[in-house]
Amino acid sequence: GESPRRWLFTIMHHLFIDQMRKVNRRGEAAMLPLEAGEAVAQPAEQVESIASREIIDALQAISPDRRAALVMVAIEGFSYAEAANILGVPAGTLMSRIARGREELRGLLDDTARRRAIRIVEK
Template sequence: MEEKKAAILQEIPRLRRYARALLRDRESADDLVQDCLERALTRMENWRTGESPRRWLFTIMHHLFIDQMRKVKRRGEAAILPLDAGEALATPAIQAESVASREIVDALQQISPDRRAALVMVAIEGFSYAEAATMLGVPAGTLMSRIARGREELRALLDDQARRRTIRIVEK
């Protein structure tokens, strides 16, 4: 049991990175990781021993993320923020964000949760298509199209922002 816990502990930095890319806000991301860890501990028997717990944990977290997104979609994003004005400001994902990095993080949050998860798993977490498809529970073809569409959408959003910035400069 202690060995298993140590193996899970080792995965926390990776889980946190994945959650941060999905949700941007640090507290919300860590809440997601915590939910994932708590659920994992109640289902230790589902982890095939002898294997790294990484894919098992990412699978659990993905399910929690999708559940959460469904709720947020219905309630509006503010539902996950406290109503107290002082607490309502999200902690930036990255300290000292430059305009460019802020734009790309913003754009990532605008693409649909399914595409975002697929893109982040492959492009940031470095999983293979086969691994990502298994963890997300979709056929390889679906995964491929989510990645392609996600990446194209991200680029279109960034081009759009660049265009708006150009217009602002011209207007001055």
């Protein structure tokens, strides 16, 4: 049988997809809530918090399929085979989504860094 962790992630994945469909139908921006205490962080923590927020925002900007593949393998630590099974796709499709997701994420983060550098130079 399936491990409880894989079973739980399958359920969470389906709930996430349902939520994203609702958000897309309403035309709302999908945003993760701010972490408690993020607004009162010290300067060094604020820099780290800004970087974390930029990564979260970039993750939210990529396609849901690519985001799910990246999160399951890179963050949650599932093997390619486990993640492919949970997402219901062949391993090759999963690897393609991860590669394209990383490219898209890298591009978004590079754009964010360039915009931040321009704001600093203009001040």
